[in-house]
Amino acid sequence: MQLTGALAWVGRQATAGLALVGAAAQFVWTVVRSIGDIGTWGPLTALQVRRIGIDSIPVALFIAVFTGIVLALQSSYTFTGIVPLYFVGVLVAKSVMLELGPVLTGLALAGRVGANIAAEIGTMRVTEQIDALEMMAWNPVSYLVVPRVVAGIITFPIITGLALGAGIGAGWITSISLLDLSTQEFIRGVRMFYDPFDLRYPLIKAASFGAVVTAVGALNGYQTTGGAAGVGRATTRAVVLSCMLILVLDALWAVLLL
Amino acid sequence: MIRLAGVSKSFGDNHVLRGLDMTVDAGSTLAVLGRSGTGKSVLLRCVARLLQVDEGSVEVDGRDMVSATEEEVREVRLRMGYVFQFAALFDSLRIGENVELPLRRAGVVGDEVRRRTDEALDKVGLQGTRDKFPADLSGGMRKRAGIARAIVSRPDILLYDEPTSGLDPVTGAVIDGLMVRLKREMGATGILITHDIQSAFRVADRVALLNDGHLHAEGPPDDFRASEDPLIRAFLEGRAELWPGETSTGDGA
Numbered sequence: 001m002q003l004t005g006a007l008a009w010v011g012r013q014a015t016a017g018l019a020l021v022g023a024a025a026q027f028v029w030t031v032v033r034s035i036g037d038i039g040t041w042g043p044l045t046a047l048q049v050r051r052i053g054i055d056s057i058p059v060a061l062f063i064a065v066f067t068g069i070v071l072a073l074q075s076s077y078t079f080t081g082i083v084p085l086y087f088v089g090v091l092v093a094k095s096v097m098l099e100l101g102p103v104l105t106g107l108a109l110a111g112r113v114g115a116n117i118a119a120e121i122g123t124m125r126v127t128e129q130i131d132a133l134e135m136m137a138w139n140p141v142s143y144l145v146v147p148r149v150v151a152g153i154i155t156f157p158i159i160t161g162l163a164l165g166a167g168i169g170a171g172w173i174t175s176i177s178l179l180d181l182s183t184q185e186f187i188r189g190v191r192m193f194y195d196p197f198d199l200r201y202p203l204i205k206a207a208s209f210g211a212v213v214t215a216v217g218a219l220n221g222y223q224t225t226g227g228a229a230g231v232g233r234a235t236t237r238a239v240v241l242s243c244m245l246i247l248v249l250d251a252l253w254a255v256l257l258l
Numbered sequence: 259m260i261r262l263a264g265v266s267k268s269f270g271d272n273h274v275l276r277g278l279d280m281t282v283d284a285g286s287t288l289a290v291l292g293r294s295g296t297g298k299s300v301l302l303r304c305v306a307r308l309l310q311v312d313e314g315s316v317e318v319d320g321r322d323m324v325s326a327t328e329e330e331v332r333e334v335r336l337r338m339g340y341v342f343q344f345a346a347l348f349d350s351l352r353i354g355e356n357v358e359l360p361l362r363r364a365g366v367v368g369d370e371v372r373r374r375t376d377e378a379l380d381k382v383g384l385q386g387t388r389d390k391f392p393a394d395l396s397g398g399m400r401k402r403a404g405i406a407r408a409i410v411s412r413p414d415i416l417l418y419d420e421p422t423s424g425l426d427p428v429t430g431a432v433i434d435g436l437m438v439r440l441k442r443e444m445g446a447t448g449i450l451i452t453h454d455i456q457s458a459f460r461v462a463d464r465v466a467l468l469n470d471g472h473l474h475a476e477g478p479p480d481d482f483r484a485s486e487d488p489l490i491r492a493f494l495e496g497r498a499e500l501w502p503g504e505t506s507t508g509d510g511a
Contacts, residue, residue, distance in 0.1 A: 124348075127344060127346060128342045128343070129346050129348055131308050131340075132340070132342060132348075132407075133359075134308060134335070135335055135338065135339075135340040136335070136363050136407075137332040137333075137335045137336045137360075137364075139332075
């Protein structure tokens with residue numbers, strides 16, 4: 001009896017999981033089809049670039065600056081007496097560019113941008129605003145989702161680029177002011193193992209994070225049911241799922257590109 | 259003309275509409291009365307294909323809405339105005355921008371947009387609110403703004419989902435007067451979903467009572483008012499005895 005119950009539970013979960021994957025695939029397909037409707041989403045994208053991109057810069061820079069400071073201090077602590085101290089520059093630059101810059105920025109923006117999109121579109125769903133768009137013959141996906149996803153793909157790499165600069169800059173200032181390191185030594189470390197791909201790699205990752213965070217936020221908002229409580233659930237689900245997918249994508253890009 | 263035949267719609271085990279048949283003649287307004295949960299709003303959403311029916315057919319001016327493609331549905335919706343229960347205005351847009359949306363979708367450009375928006379706002383008595391946000395308006399004004407948005411593209415079909423619910427009687431009467439005037443001026447075919455019996459009698463050419471997913475009765479307001487049908491009498495007098503599991507004070511209150 002217990003075994004039957006357990007099997008039934010597994011079956012229900014599997015069915016629900018497959019339904020979720022199916023709904024997500026259908027949603028992504030709808031988004032892709034709506035890209036042709038540029039007359040609708042084009043004019044709305046500039047506003048989303050400002051809201052998703054420019055308004056997110058302070059939080060991204062804040063995180064990057066403190067990451068750079070801590071990286072410089074921790075690498076100095078680890079290297080002292082073992083490795084030449086200019087390797088602080090190597091570690092700060094490589095860590096910020098390849099991993100911490102794009103991933104921490106992505107996670108922070110999953111909270112800020114993903115939650116915002118899920119809550120906004122979810123509220124529009126439960127207050128019939130999306131139905132109103134449909135009744136006015138607008139395509140709600142072109143109107144609400146595509147501008148946000150396009151803005152995410154455009155702005156996440158820009159924000160990440162700024163975060164990389166801020167993180168390395170903070171590491172440099174920390175190195176020359178708190179550690180026994182000169183600017184020349186820090187730059188020597190930064191340039192030591194530098195490859196132009198080190199700059200392309202985080203930007204590629206950031207663009208994919210931008211697509212995932214905005215699409216997951218929009219999908220969860222779009223499928224919201226159940227009033228204010230439903231909006232809360234959709235928002236939480238969007239942030240958790242976005243963070244998980246960022247980490248999965250991070251590993252995937254490492255396997256594919258490094 | 260709007261025609262529903264054998265329409266059924268369920269949500270899980272909840273069978274909301276059960277083989278509903280209904281016709282609304284061109285240029286007339288049908289008020290659909292019924293208790294909460296009898297599927298009045300579901301019926302309206304099926305007409306606009308915001309919901310797809312499980313069985314049956316829905317025709318709007320000869321177009322089969324059940325099998326229509328998305329593009330065909332959009333074409334029909336361009337000729338429809340839908341007044342939502344809570345107006346469904348976009349919070350981030352000003353009233354003028356909200357009302358302009360159907361025009362912009364229909365390809366209207368330039369000064370014509372402003373002229374027709376102002377005309378729609380004038381019709382619902384909301385002159386001077388163009389630059390306000392929905393949050394700056396009262397509930398009644400928001401509903402009127404929702405009506406302005408529904409009529410701005412001069413639709414052939416108007417669908418009202420409880421436009422007077424939650425309003426005080428005076429504001430409700432103002433909205434009723436507005437609907438009557440719009441019907442006279444625009445000659446649109448209309449469906450009015452409402453709990454408000456007085457509103458239904460004031461606005462509609464015909465009144466229908468929906469019960470248990472079926473159309474229980476339909477007729478002109480005077481016939482409806484004079485009907486001896488027990489369920490109609492119970493509904494009009496606010497008596498709950500005829501509905502299983504319900505009781506009332508027995509005084510019609």
